[in-house]
Amino acid sequence: MKRLLRLILSRTSLILLLLLLQLSLVFVLVRYVSQYWYWNNILHVASVIIVFYLIAKEENPMYKLTWIIPILIFPLFGGFFYLFYRRRNFSKKVIHEHLNIDLNRYDYVHEFDSPLKSKDARYLESFNFPSYTHTETTFLGSGEALFEHLKRDLVQAKSYIFLEFFIINKGYMWDELLEILKKKAKEGIDIKIIYDDFGSSSLPYHYPKTLKKYGIEALQFNPMRMHLNFAMNYRDHRKIVVIDGKIAYTGGSNIGDEYINKISPFGHWLDAGIKIEGRAVYSFVLTFLENYRFTKHKDIPYERYLVTYERPTDGYVIPFSDTPLDKELTTKNMYVSLIMQAETSIDITTPYLIIDHELSTVLKLASKSGVKVRIIIPYVPDKKIIYMVTESYVPDLLEAGIEVYHYTPGFIHSKMMIIDQKKAMIGTANLDFRSLYLHFENSLYLDGTSSIKSMHHFFEETIKSSHLIDEMKKPNILYRLGQTILKGFSSLL
16 A cells, blocks of 8 residues: 555656646647647648658658557647657757767777677777777676675775666665665765666655765766656666776666565566676776766766776677667667577577567578577566567567577566577667667677676576467457557557
């Protein structure tokens, strides 16, 4: 009851209510003005122009259809609504600022001699994400393992600590970390936190002021405001921890008790992350500072935080980030490239499987070409509507010979892909439109590292706790109708 009350009285619920009121007002206004023939004609012509504009626009076909269908069904309201909703959360000035910050990365990495010369490495290097050796990687196959490693390393911090998360929820996990951060702040350690305002909406609005009292600087990314398209797009979905420029963490885990199974609202929560030590931490530092600079709208001397640190390595690593504010789908392109290179096996874990035409095509082509493709998705959904759409993609994949598994104990949240047991990606991006098109994400590309063996072992052990989907049971007609409608809007989910 208390949880329901908190949900009803939360900032997110209030803004959603105001959003619905805004939409209702727009609908009523459009209906009213459409009574006049000249406004009716203007709205119809505007909708037709918008449809032609969408057809001509260089954009994902699924995203186009998501708009074209409702505009054609509701030509008066649909076109008017598109003009409001399509607006970005950020102004053109702010977008330009972000792109300049991205370009500034060149000044700090152009002197690096990227040792890896593969096609993937050259692609990422073109966006100033160099490859590194002299970096040790440690795969962490659960949120609990990552949490214990993280606590030990935070206690040892000597200079600074950076944390960037989509979700920070109060509870056991955050209390433990906060106590460590408070002690380190008293020791004079520079602590900076960025958290997404929507993902962490359970926190009080003025929580940064509370943290400031402890000597911790906190920034809310893209604060929620009262306007259409207010919250869901352009969220900071990254998970980054940097300690002293020598150690970095990333992966699927946010800060919340479900990630370490202190609470189990969706059965057993299985996550995965990775710890790196050495040269490649340099890129994690830059990624965090770029977002800090963008969020605070203030320059910061990077040099103060960039250090040279080396550890023995047996492969190559490339940390990289992705932004929806440019036209480059970096993470999606890396997924497509890796799938196309596969010769023997592709192993994927993802909590959501809402893929566009290109990803679906290359996965099915790989399978039909003799590559063993295995995908693990949750058995217990955390979002039932999203799960309905995920299920709708499975029959087509099964028909192409792809093996899809349900993680039987509950919810798998890890986001990783292993190719031929030689290359891999792990990070924050789900296989869905929101991660690949609309969110700020970060990933780690691995080539020939020993941690890939650990990732493969994790996958095989997870398969043992999962069941293969032979065929999808045919749901009732109303459920299938709901899936069809939701799939049509999958690019917005």
